[in-house]
Amino acid sequence: MTTESVGSEFSRALKKRLESSKRSFYFLTRSPLATIGLAIVIFYVILAIIGPRLAGGNPSVMTAYPIYHGQPIIFNPIPPFEYAKFPLGTTIGGYSIYEGVLKGARVDLELASIIVFSGALIGTVLGSIAGYKGGALGEAIMRGTDIFLSLPYIVLAVAFLTVFGRYESVMIESLILIWWPTYTRIVRGQVLSVREQKYVEASVAAGSSSLRTVIKHIIPNSIYPIFVQISLDFGNVILTLASLFYLGFTFAGPGFAEWGNLLSRATSAGTGGAALESYPWAVTIPGLVILIFVLALNLFGDGLRDVLDPRMRR
């Protein structure tokens, strides 16, 4: 065999690889809903990146406009489409909803990414240890998981924020503390089942070290459910964040841009009825923004699950 043909082998390999990834993509496009979900998620991510730039000013603080064209707009919010400066109208306090939504996307996505990815990382590491090593350490990890799974997450977050003070770091830490156990469970289950597979044994029989076995065989084969879980959890974290901000359990200062916080500005608790009657846009728009994003994440996650589920492939 000549070197040329060896080279061509590798180009062929590349082609095959591309084909197989194309195949996955193909599976994804089979479900139009998942594709729509993915598109919306990408749109939101772009929004989070360039949004604050479009709105100008501090990327996580909304600007207050107490007076506009000589009119006080603190207590009489402007409806959408009335002024070009406030395309989505304003809310109580004179904040532009447009600006709030754009800047809130950055804040929400940032916070949620930190929480979900740290949770997934911690969970994956602990889960792999519990699954692969087992023994007393694994047992201890799983008991810990049980404990954290028995904590109601909003309540725990509130307790933490009350005890340690209302800071961004406390909020992030408390939510990470809540979100890692799910991943530990999933990864452990996966590792346990992958570990029993014959190809792992074959690899050990071929003399591969346990580190190599874990990296080459166990992790690649048990990591995929994590992606699905991340996509589904992202939405949950956004919802929890929004709830906490809406209820005001947080560190949000004046003008802090977050979708739940924006909603709370539209309707300070107890006046929801009045808000809906007299300025419905301030309630509906931020709510819809959250709803669409979380729905898109769920649709995408569901599609992803179908694609990554080996049963679908066969």
Added chain:
Amino acid sequence: MSEILLKGIGIRKYFPIRGGVSGRTLGYVHAVDDVNITIYKGETIGVVGESGCGKTTLGRVVLDLIDPTTGALFYKPNESEMSQLEQLYSELTSGGARELKKEEKKILNTTKDNIYKSRRRKKDFRSRVQIVFQDPVSSLDPRMLIKDVIFEPIKINGIPVEGENDNGKQKRVKLRGDAATKYILDIVTEMGLNEDHLFRFPHEFSGGQRQRIAIARAIAVKPEFIVLDEPTSALDVSVQAQILSLLKTLQQKYNVTYMFITHNLAVIRAVSTRVIVMYLGKIVEEALTDELFEYPIHPYTQALISAIPIPDPNFRRSRIVLSGDVPSPANPPSGCRFHTRCRFAKEICSTEEPKLKEIRTGHVVACHFAEDILKTESEHTGIKKISEIAI
């Protein structure tokens, strides 16, 4: 006899059963119980028995994939080492069948380490032995290209070249780049696959092809010894024939020793030179293949052989149908483990455990009544006799 390749003495493997309120150990599954095994170079040793008899566990222990509860394993032992260890081992277990204490294990292991220089020796051992599994679906990593699957053992161990290192280890070279690709292509072509197959994922193949790939992976490092754990059980007969003949060709070409584990006696008869029959973790009979099939002595072997349906409607023979199921290996019967289903069972069978003894040349049986059975019975059960009886 030719050179001894592998020798295991007093191998036991007990798996704990957990349960109850606190999840403590309630008992043990006696998967393999006090088995001595010798494998000679170049032969195909068949291990046969029903599910739960411990044949798979024995295969793993022999390959050092799981640690035996007790027992010592020698690979290509030289005389002095072997006698030294064997003596030590018999001293330690002189009290009969029991689990070694922690200190005793330590003594045994240190001695072994001294002889073997444990870790390095282990790596050397790994590169000389391979395994092929029954289940073609789970034996290949679903996220690896076939090329990588086959290349993995080469990457770890390299390929043996002529000559030996000074410390008795094989000389091996690691292949890279084009040389590796060429080597893999050669192997794959030999297995009856082509280069197109190299760049696919396992799920794109049929069972027979997967088994070919698994064999390619095993043979790629030119091992001296391969354990074949039911390699054809999940395959169709026509594919089984292909795989069996492939295995035969490979054995002749690479001079590799096989341990062929299966429940299919017909396959054993076709491929192996020597057969071990296992029942509930014990060896009940051991002989050269033709000898065993012509003069089966142990009642269990007789029943096994007579239970095989022969693909010829003219063979209408009286068969021995065993009553009942195989007892649980967690709670094996006392004495001879087969006595609950045996048609010759007498009182002694339930109290005293029969020892393996040589009844004919090279034919070892664990049965109290082996001689009697040989005289009276085996004429009616041996396979040769059956074909004579046939219409």
Added chain:
Amino acid sequence: MKLYVYIIRRVLLLIPVIIGVTLITFYLSHLNIGLLVTEYEGKIHTYAQRVIVMKELHLNGPVWAQYLYYLGALFTGKWGFVSPGDIDPGVPVFTEFLKRFPPTAELALLATLLILVMGLPLGVLSAVRKDRATDHATRLGAMAAVSIPSFWLGLLVLNFMLAPTVSFLPHWLVLYGNGQLNWSVYGYWHGKIAPFVSPTGGLSQPTGFLLIDTLVYGDFPAFFNALWYVFWPSLVVALTTFGVIIRFMRSSMLENLGQDYVRTARSKGVPEQFVIKKHARRNALGSSTTVMGLIFASLLSGVVVTEIVFSRPGMGTWLYQAAYNNDMVSVMATTFVFTVVIVAANLIVDIMYSYLDPRVRLE
């Protein structure tokens, strides 16, 4: 394994969980011991007084001893006193808990019921009609419901269903208030309930559960009123949670419908509806109960948020007010109660599972 051995084992496994949870609450309370002693605020002037307070609170022993005292106090109902600044300053937290627990329990139980009643049949339906319009609609609907922020849905329900001026519902249905029973109405509505009026002038509550109490009074309009105001928030909670159950029940049903024993049942000539109802659903229910245990934590979170939005006088609202007033004692008490409820729910779910699927007991 016998069923009772399994149950005992499950209960024993709870002990480390309970210890872990109490350790966390203990740690949090201990960190803010200053907050814990706020009830003594203004009372501690001298060193001697301080010593007394320290002794009363067992603050001078080693940490493990403090923890033991803490545990003892927790399990004997000595949970401290509501801090000043809160609505009922100085009231024992346990008493407050007894008052706050029933509304939340009603809400959570009704929500669970609604989830089961809506989720399980929809999941079965979705699986049986796989890849047809019904299936797609159910799945999309479930997903949308899960994606709605619960407080937002609460707001919408509150206004479009329950606010008299905006509601779509007929006016006579929308009686009064925001999800609370207006106790003052009782007085002139039904004179016959006088025996239950407490000395202080309010109505005494025999059980604390509004739904039960109104029945005890024999006041059916009030019962329906109470039901009305617990129904909407529990609907909100159920809607924002039940998608998971649908999704799980669907996949579990699909898996079971593909099993060999379903084929065996069909080969016996069992009519299709019974194949689904008896053979497949029974098995699917078993594994779905485990999810019920897992989503209980998120259900309670939904309960907290919804309670606040609907201003129901339950645990959630209590937590909300306590957090606002930095009332650490009450916050810790609610955390503990919620945790115990989740642990208990998980236990019940496990026992139910082992009853539904005899294989679980084998392990």
Added chain:
Amino acid sequence: MNKLVGEALVVKDLKTQFFIYDGVVKSLEDVSFVLKKGEVLGIVGETGCGKSVTAYSIMRLIPDPPGRIISGQIKMGDYDLIKGIDQEVDIILKKRPKIRHHNKIIKKNEYLYNKIRGRYISMIFQEPMAALNPVFTVEDQIVESLYLHSKTKILRVIKSASEHISDLQSFKDKGGITSELSGEIGAELQKIKIQKKGFESEEKHLEMLIDEATKYLAKKDKYDEMLKESIEVDSLEGTLFGNVSEEERARILKVLSKEAKKSHLMGLTKRLKKKNPDPVISEARREAFGLLESVNIPNAFQILKNYPHELSGGMLQRVVIAIALSNDPQILIADEPTTALDVTIQAQILELLRDLRKNRGTSIILITHDLGVIAEMCDRVAVMYAGNVVETAPAIELFHNPKHPYTIGLLQSIPRIDDPTKKLNIIRGTVPNLIKPPTGCRFNPRCQFAFDRCIVEIPPTIETSDGHTVACHLFSGKEVR
């Protein structure tokens, strides 16, 4: 051996396809064979050749979607079981607007099939562990089958027992059965006696019978009414497969499906749990007990209360066989009944099947890939390859004079325990992908005798000698190579 007269089942030009994402899998292509009364027909072939699909098509157990019987005939007696299938296919393929009307046809066919499955044709599966529902006891699962189809028989036995209650009592007291009784109860006692499972078992049977009879007497009118209804339904069912006109058959079906709506299966589950003193249930339990004994299960009374996961594979397969035989079916389809079992257990099960066939005269279709099992069990064999029946012949003829190249290859590729020197002959290649099957003869890419015509033309099925048919161009006579 029974006289092989008449045909129990005729399968003609059966065509089953699976509509999956990658395309249409043409699983069965014009499969035809005949099952004679009282014989054992073996269907042999490799994985993916359509053995199981054939069985499922006969049982109408093809999962839909994606599978579908496209056309063909499955005749039991004079009646074509899948007569309505064309209309069903039309509905699915064309999605006509009048779908409601056509759904009625589907439902009716489904209903008809529920009457046939388990009653006239029943089936044994490969994995006994998976084939039983893990959450119900063995008893529940047998009783369910009996309750669905054998209500009349059950009621008759109890009625008869209630008439002879004092005799039964005296039998029990004296120990053993001393004399013959007439009617159903006599037959039942005879059956118990034949099984010869010992005195204890007999006593248990009698005890239960007396118990049921007393309960029956307590509400005699109710149960008599029940029996009357049940007999009516049965006689209607009987006429359904006889020689009746289409309109009549439609009418009967209508009546029967109305009857089916009254089916009390859910009630049955509840009744089983409550331990309700219903004689029908307890007689079904006794029958289940007897059934387990008839398949040689030791300690049957205990086994009844066990869950499937508490039993071993061989035991479970016996239970599955007991369920299949519970209503005395005319046809038994055994789909690889011993593949998942050990050799010694396989021998037990095969012996059991042989006994059952001898005692009951059931016609059996035995599906397996093991030619050894075929040789031991079967009278005739059909060899399948890639969705075609390539050869049918009496067993001895097939093993000694195989005609089709595939059969020859298959026979030569088995390692023989009795002839170790025989060289294994290899059929090259693998079973083709049935989404794009080879043109002409589907075996042509692997056939060593293939010639031009094989690639172009589908070989016709030719009878070479009496009862020996083969589908191969080598024997088509027009062009001999």
